[in-house]
Amino acid sequence: MTPAAGPDFYRDSVGTEAMRREEKSLLEQAEEVFREEPKLIHLPDSGKALFVGDTHGDVEASRLIVERYLSDNQKVVFLGDYVDRGEASRENIHYLLSMKLQLPGDVIMLMGNHEGYIVKEFYPANFWLSLPEGERERYGRTLAQLPYAVSTPNGVIGVHGALPELEKLEDINTIETGDENWDQIVWGDFQDRPGNHLGGFWGRPQYGRDYFYRLMDQFERRVLIRSHQPNANPIMFEKRCLTIFTSYAYLPIRTVAIVDLAQKRVDSIDDIVLEMV
Numbered sequence: 001m002t003p004a005a006g007p008d009f010y011r012d013s014v015g016t017e018a019m020r021r022e023e024k025s026l027l028e029q030a031e032e033v034f035r036e037e038p039k040l041i042h043l044p045d046s047g048k049a050l051f052v053g054d055t056h057g058d059v060e061a062s063r064l065i066v067e068r069y070l071s072d073n074q075k076v077v078f079l080g081d082y083v084d085r086g087e088a089s090r091e092n093i094h095y096l097l098s099m100k101l102q103l104p105g106d107v108i109m110l111m112g113n114h115e116g117y118i119v120k121e122f123y124p125a126n127f128w129l130s131l132p133e134g135e136r137e138r139y140g141r142t143l144a145q146l147p148y149a150v151s152t153p154n155g156v157i158g159v160h161g162a163l164p165e166l167e168k169l170e171d172i173n174t175i176e177t178g179d180e181n182w183d184q185i186v187w188g189d190f191q192d193r194p195g196n197h198l199g200g201f202w203g204r205p206q207y208g209r210d211y212f213y214r215l216m217d218q219f220e221r222r223v224l225i226r227s228h229q230p231n232a233n234p235i236m237f238e239k240r241c242l243t244i245f246t247s248y249a250y251l252p253i254r255t256v257a258i259v260d261l262a263q264k265r266v267d268s269i270d271d272i273v274l275e276m277v
């Protein structure tokens with residue numbers, strides 16, 4: 001067998017023994033780091049936070065964002081869905097995990113539904129299906145440890161999909177991968193119409209306007225930043241719900257959102273800076 005060289009290795013699930021060992025160690029180390037994190041991460045009241053939508057195998061987007069935006073003064077929050085759809089899932093997840101290991105407090109990786117393949121299967125799953133069973137299990141175990149939500153002192157909450165139906169924000173720390181609240185967070189969609197639970201659509205639970213306002217009140221949050229739902233109106237609920245995507249696998253434009261953590265209150269999307277990358 002001729003060993004593959006360079007980044008193309010990542011597109012080839014065979015690889016060499018040395019690379020396989022390196023990959024295993026990256027996944028094991030990352031799993032340890034994620035186990036130490038709470039499921040709800042609180043950001044500080046200084047500096048800035050950059051929110052990144054689904055990257056879905058668009059490693060160029062991840063690299064560009066880290067190089068351009070990550071600094072002592074700016075944390076980067078990835079909102080999940082790192083693998084599948086795009087061409088370079090393996091490169092993307094490797095890159096993000098190695099950045100996480102280098103700067104665990106500044107790089108935040110939330111869980112998307114595509115990180116939960118071993119918990120709830122779905123289609124398309126080109127990344128997961130390209131892995132031999134043992135590796136699928138290894139990736140699945142690491143990615144099942146990712147945190148679910150991020151919160152800022154000035155009123156922003158970030159998740160992948162929708163809000164979990166919990167009494168208070170801190171209860172997010174009690175969610176277990178695979179339970180009903182997990183399903184809401186990583187699989188949930190919002191519809192811009194009245195109502196609470198609007199049923200399911202291809203395994204994706206749907207929530208309406210009343211649900212959004214009720215949970216945002218309970219959690220004492222003003223603005224939700226999320227991704228996951230490409231058909232959603234990007235701005236919903238009186239500019240309090242922002243849906244962004246940061247992958248060429250979805251759209252020819254990649255959007256990020258910047259929150260100034262030192263600002264006293266974030267009341268609507270008007271208080272957030274949107275940029276194209």
Ligand SMILES: [Mn+2]
Pocket residue numbers: 054081112113114160186227228229
């Ligand atoms: Mn998703």
